[in-house]
Amino acid sequence: MKISRSVLVSVAAGSAAVVSSPVYASGVSAGTLIQNTASATYSSGAGSTTVQSNTVSVTVNQLIDVAVAGLNGSPVTATSTATLSYSVTNSGNGSDSFKLTADPNVPGNAFAGTVQTIAVDTNSNGQYDSGIDQTISAGGATPAIAPDGSLKILVVVALPAGATDAQTSQVKLTATSAIGSGTAGTVFAGKGVGGVDAVVGMSKGAASGLDSLVASLAAISLAKSATISDPFGGTSPVPGAVVTYKIVASFNGSGTANGVHVTDVIPTGTTYQADTLALDGAALSDAADADGGTASSSGIDVSLGNVAGGSANKSVTFKVKIN
């Protein structure tokens, strides 16, 4: 044996120039027996003889590997929440499940979203369907994933207060093998499928993927101006002069502002002039009715409904008389 072992080493050294071996997706299944038997035929005087060698066996252990990828090619628009999609792939050679964590605090983020839900996209529609898609508690594990199999994972993220329009934020989903993780080569004895040993692979048993969301919010700005017309044809703020107030609302941002109201109070020392309320030059009755505008001695209120960012400016005017 000793002699042939030295032969072996020389054979191995001779093959050092061999090109690296092909790469396989997940490899032969954990628990597989690799058995090698050689046979030989030869002639010796009497005739041909066949002999068999012994059989050597090696058991394939479980390799723990995982890959995670964000599936949203571009940031997902969030008006209040965004649903991000990720794939979690078992790139090991045995069934495994993976603990999931979603981290909204990625360096460079304009804001940190609030992770509301992590779920398996059971019906694979890219949307979180409560009651259909199986939720995974924070730090909880996926169902078992077969070797080379993937699960589509959804992460529902809410915009925080303070996020502004067009800001983006990344969310990192990390999947960690439920069997174990650590330095490549770490062995978890007997923890593999069927009781074989499990060995941590090059992924270190954990992997992360990124997706991002972009805030889509509306921004409203108001500009108020006043024009004075005194009883003498001038513009002096004297008693009896009429002041026309103009409030211009402009709408920016990529989102839609819902239920917009423009309100103002009648300044002290002035009196609202009945039936002078108007929106974009069209009169609005003072009474609370279908036209959305109301006015009284205390103030005005004009409902603009839902207004998309980028819409044309809205101009509200009303008149008061200086007492």
Next chain:
Amino acid sequence: MNRFFVALAASAIAMTSAPAFAGAGSVSLTSDVKIDKVVVENGKETHFLTAPQKVVPGDKLVFTTQYRNNGGAPVDSFVVTNPLPAGVAYIAEAGDGPLISVDGGKTWGALKALTVADGKGGTRPAQDTDVTHVRWSIPVIAPGASGSVSYHATVR
């Protein structure tokens, strides 16, 4: 599990010295497997061959068959045939390697001279992963002489 298989292999090796294998005019064959770990230090590759304890996909194995002519007369036309176990892929030798079969041992040749069906009605050049059998020919083994043949494979 592993311990069990290692023990099994060891006992099988022990068996080869038993009289059943070492009859007059007979040749004994002993199969062995080692894991081939490469350590690169100062740009120099060193191979360590160890009995496999933990085998996972991507590990490189060396399968060796030792032969010994235990008889009193030379044997000739000695041919060792080794079907590749399921779960491993052959690693081609840099120089002249064994004869290769990619069709279950029906035809033999150098790997680069062989072709396999490409699944589209044609053929393509055979690759390492297509190898099904390897074979070595030793013209004569003198009485008492021994040697070994080996091939490298990757756990798929």
